[in-house]
Amino acid sequence: MTMRSLSAVVAAILLQLAQFLTATNIPIVKPFPGLEDLPKSFWHELSSPFTEVYEEESLATEIGATPEPRPFFEDDDSNITVQLGAQVHMHCRVQHLQKRTVSWVRRRGDELLLLTFGINTYSSDSRFSLNYEKPNDWRLLLRSATERDAGVYECQVSAHPPFIRTVYLSVSVPKVEIVDERGATAGDKFYKAGSTIELKCVVSKVPHPTGYVTWRHGSRMLNYDTTRGGISVKTDMGAEGAVSRLYIANANKKDSGNYSCALADVAATTVSVHVLNGENPAAMQHGRSAGLRAAFALTAALTLTSLLR
Structure with a gap:
């Protein structure tokens, strides 16, 4: 430490002591014996501000050190859109981390849910x-994303104040x-019967x-079915979905039943297929509707009878 720095430290101590004695009303005749002949420049330093920053800067200058670099994120905040059921990697690449710690949290309004801290989950x-992922990517992995996983996630670096990437x-x-x-x-x-079944599925x-x-x-899966014959599937994949067509030639009664179209294990829908041997589909639907009306009328009559008892 230089003589100038030492003088500044001593001056600060003396100033605080003088303020203490004054505040306690202790009479001061010769507060600092032997120091009366110090040059005026010393007392000028005593009356000037003395801060911690000055001390740190002086020390850093004397030993030739440079300030420690601050951490920063290589990537800006980002928006990620994934498909239901997909696996998601949320990246957090940090430079100059030093001994600081990275954590991932999920934000729900004012509530923070800790997901990872350092390498621990x-x-x-x-x-x-x-x-x-080396050298500096603290990736958060989410498997099988659901609709409820949508929201705000934060990568935080322990500093004052903390560094946050969203x-x-x-x-x-x-x-x-x-x-x-x-x-x-x-x-x-x-x-x-004998016609071609054609079903169109839009994803x-x-x-x-x-x-x-x-x-x-x-x-029974039909995409690669060769036992029946006459079955073909044609699918066109697009940027935002797909259109798939199912063809079954020479339909017969055994081809009746429920047919489902599915995108992997994520979403599916079903349609009921009826293969008729000469029946009129309209009459079939009409007969079904008449049966429903008769059932409704019977239920209403029984309810009315029970109320009148």
Whole structure:
């Protein structure tokens, strides 16, 4: 330490002592014996501000040290959109971390839920874990994303104040529909025996479709079925979804039943197919409606009878 720095320290101590004696009304005749002949420049230093910053800067200058670099994130805040059921990596690349700690939290309004701290995972949800990638990427891994996982996630570096990088996660829920020739959703489909069954499945709201569209008749998969013959599946994948068509030639009674279209294990829908041997689908529907009306009338009559008793 230089003589100037030492003088400044001594001056600060003397000033605080003088203030203390004054505040306690202790008479001061010769407060600092032997120091009366100090030069005026010394007392000028005594009356000037003395701060911790001055001390740190003086020490750093004397030993030739440079301030420790502050940590920073390589990436800005980001928005991520993933498909329902997908695996998600949320990146957090930190430079100049030194001995500081990285943690991941999930924000819900004013509530913060700790997910990871350092290399340790604290979430009770086993789908979350830290998947560190050298040299400096503290990635948060989320497996099988659900709609409830959408929200705000923060990567925090322990500093004062803390450094925070925010990730906004959106989870897209696919929509799967089996439609008719006019694009309307079909609940029941009727075909004459010997005709070709044609079903059209439209998959939408999929940002990056990676799964296959599969067709099933009951529990039997039809995409690669060769036992019956005459079955073909054609699927066109697009930027935001897919259109898949199922063709079954020379339909017969055994082809009746429920047909489902599914995007991997994420979403599915079902349609009921009826293969008729000469029956009129309209009459069949009319007869079904008449039966429903009769059942309703019978229920109403029984209810009325019980009320009159």
